[in-house]
Amino acid sequence: MKISIHLVDDQQLVRDGLAALLSMSEHVTVCGQDSGGDAFLQRFQQGEVEAHVILLDMRMPEGDGLSVLRGLQQAQNNGQSVPACLVLTTFDDAELMADALHAGARGYWLKDTSLEVLVQAIERVANGELALQPELTLKALSKQRSDATDTIVLNDAETALLSLMAEGLSNRDIAARIFKAEGTVRNQVSALLAKLEVSNRTQAIAKGLQNGWVSL
Structure with missing residues (x-):
């Protein structure tokens, strides 16, 4: 089954170009477009968004x-099912990338990427993994680490758990990997999120990247 994509970008030319480019792939299909965040959120609230992944300008x-x-993120916290978001932007901005990840983005890429690489990123995001442009990630991490004031210290078990989360593994997958009950892993993940003072896995992984606890 093809991964369905919804485009959110204020430039019509960009949306048309992306739609034409993505139509060349056998793995994805564009099912909707919006010219701004307000229009998209209104459409989402009306139950009219059926995409697996949102390609989102910043x-x-x-x-x-x-x-x-x-x-x-608020809708998800209220129990709604939401699509994954992959940021696709022209802004090579470390702070903007960090803000996007903390707000729930599953990926961050620049618009000068190739179709093949973009589709791979879309597939990773659709599968629940993080998809971050390597060179941009290194730049962001360098800046974030130099600005970091985090005093949280993770032990070896917590670092290992965070690394498995960064691989995109579910609680069940992690349990199978480390030979523990799924309920035990669920409790450990919840405890780790509380320790990191974050509300979801994406924020935890972003914090881990920023502090050098994990890598992709």
């Missing part, structure tokens, strides 16, 4: 990317 005049991410 800086748009009528509802930016962060507002979309936060809106979806």
